[in-house]
């Protein structure tokens with residue numbers, strides 16, 4: 084499914100984000116930036132060792148040894164990936180108990196898009212951040228993700244944003260949410 088927003092394109096599709104040919108792909112990382120399971124593991128495996136080396140440098144030099152805070156984003160090269168860049172962000176772990184979880188998830192999308200825009204990137208693919216290992220319910224996460232992307236595209240001239248969903252089930256949830264949000268316009 085595709086939607087035009089202020090001259091930009093928002094696309095939903097089913098696929099493996101490591102195969103995406105957008106200029107940048109987003110990684111749902113953890114604060115260590117040292118890789119992990121899920122999409123993070125898949126991206127590190129496909130990109131190769133050099134990605135981990137650059138992440139280590141960022142931890143050391145940019146973050147002075149600290150973890151990347153939840154909701155923030157950093158950029159690396161894509162190495163063996165078709166995408167030229169990887170933007171790493173850390174989603175919130177769902178507990179359902181904190182009102183800040185939604186804001187943190189929103190920050191992931193907003194900061195990744197902002198960083199891409201600053202670097203002159205005009206196409207980017209996102210996975211469904213936080214809805215795997217971090218257990219954020221996909222119905223709730225889809226509304227946060229799409230609302231944030233739509234607000235960004237309404238105020239910026241960017242290019243193309245893709246949500247690369249890993250299952251038909253997730254795609255259906257995101258599609259229903261996007262149709263609802265576009266109707267409310």
Ligand code: AR6
Nearest residue numbers: 099100111113119120121122123125213214215216217249
């Ligand atoms: N392409 C697109 N989406 C994918 C892919 C892929 N190749 N592989 C998995 N997904 P998760 P989180 C989907 O768990 O919830 C890691 O260990 C997956 O089906 O990857 O933010 C990190 O190191 C789900 O819909 O990320 C962190 O510790 C979505 O990507 C932690 O998991 C996100 O699931 C982050 O958890």
